[in-house]
Amino acid sequence: MNEVVFVGTSDAFGAGGRRQSAILVRGPRGTLLMDCGATTNTGLAELGIDRNEIETILISHFHGDHFGGVPLFLLAAFYEDQRRQPLSIVGPPGVEARVRDLAHAMGHGFDDHPWPFPVTFHEVTTGTEQEIGPAQISAFETQHQIEANPHGYRVNVGGASIAYSGDTGWFEGLPDRIAGVDLFACECTLFDRKLDFHLSLDEISAHRAQMDVGRLVLTHLGTEMSRHRDEIEFETADDGLVIGL
Numbered sequence: 001m002n003e004v005v006f007v008g009t010s011d012a013f014g015a016g017g018r019r020q021s022a023i024l025v026r027g028p029r030g031t032l033l034m035d036c037g038a039t040t041n042t043g044l045a046e047l048g049i050d051r052n053e054i055e056t057i058l059i060s061h062f063h064g065d066h067f068g069g070v071p072l073f074l075l076a077a078f079y080e081d082q083r084r085q086p087l088s089i090v091g092p093p094g095v096e097a098r099v100r101d102l103a104h105a106m107g108h109g110f111d112d113h114p115w116p117f118p119v120t121f122h123e124v125t126t127g128t129e130q131e132i133g134p135a136q137i138s139a140f141e142t143q144h145q146i147e148a149n150p151h152g153y154r155v156n157v158g159g160a161s162i163a164y165s166g167d168t169g170w171f172e173g174l175p176d177r178i179a180g181v182d183l184f185a186c187e188c189t190l191f192d193r194k195l196d197f198h199l200s201l202d203e204i205s206a207h208r209a210q211m212d213v214g215r216l217v218l219t220h221l222g223t224e225m226s227r228h229r230d231e232i233e234f235e236t237a238d239d240g241l242v243i244g245l
């Protein structure tokens with residue numbers, strides 16, 4: 001059976017005391033981590049997930065709450081885990097330079113020393129399905145700050161399909177991108193306020209009928225969403241939520 005583990009489910013600011021975005025996908029051919037916010041090592045430690053299990057990190061966009069944990073993951077893999085197996089870091093175009101620059105800015109640059117395990121970078125392209133690590137992945141552009149090169153994903157593992165919105169406001173093509181998946185992990189940062197670059201509960205309610213998905217789980221919850229989550233008609237993710245598919 002495939003398994004999805006929500007490692008972090010907050011917005012960028014840790015609303016509700018939650019951790020930033022990270023979703024683990026376990027399939028028959030291996031494990032993929034979708035996004036790696038700055039708090040991801042904390043989440044993996046609390047949930048008892050071995051970093052060595054993760055062979056691929058798939059980044060949705062270059063905001064710190066989605067990829068700020070990558071340099072820290074690498075560092076922990078080196079010092080804590082004595083990792084030897086390869087790690088792929090996959091993301092929007094420019095992923096290698098973004099990760100290297102971030103690691104350097106955080107004081108853990110790795111341009112000058114070789115890692116004892118192979119680290120490879122791969123860029124996603126939209127409009128085609130790519131075989132990446134343990135999954136087939138289709139990337140799509142989302143409605144978010146353009147300088148962060150925002151993408152969402154459709155991931156197939158072991159006969160199950162999962163869509164992940166990354167960060168996005170509503171856009172017309174979204175229902176097409178996610179149509180037919182078993183699970184849609186959809187950001188819902190806002191409760192009733194409207195922003196171009198994030199979704200609100202009001203918008204998700206208004207468009208729910210257009211979303212042809214097996215199970216809809218809201219994540220990336222902001223302060224108001226965390227506060228109201230027990231009163232709403234949609235399922236929301238908690239840190240540590242596990243879904244079998």
Ligand SMILES: [Zn+2]
Binds near residue numbers: 011012021063065066
């Ligand atoms: Zn975010």
Ligand SMILES: [Zn+2]
Binds near residue numbers: 061063144148167
């Ligand atoms: Zn973002």
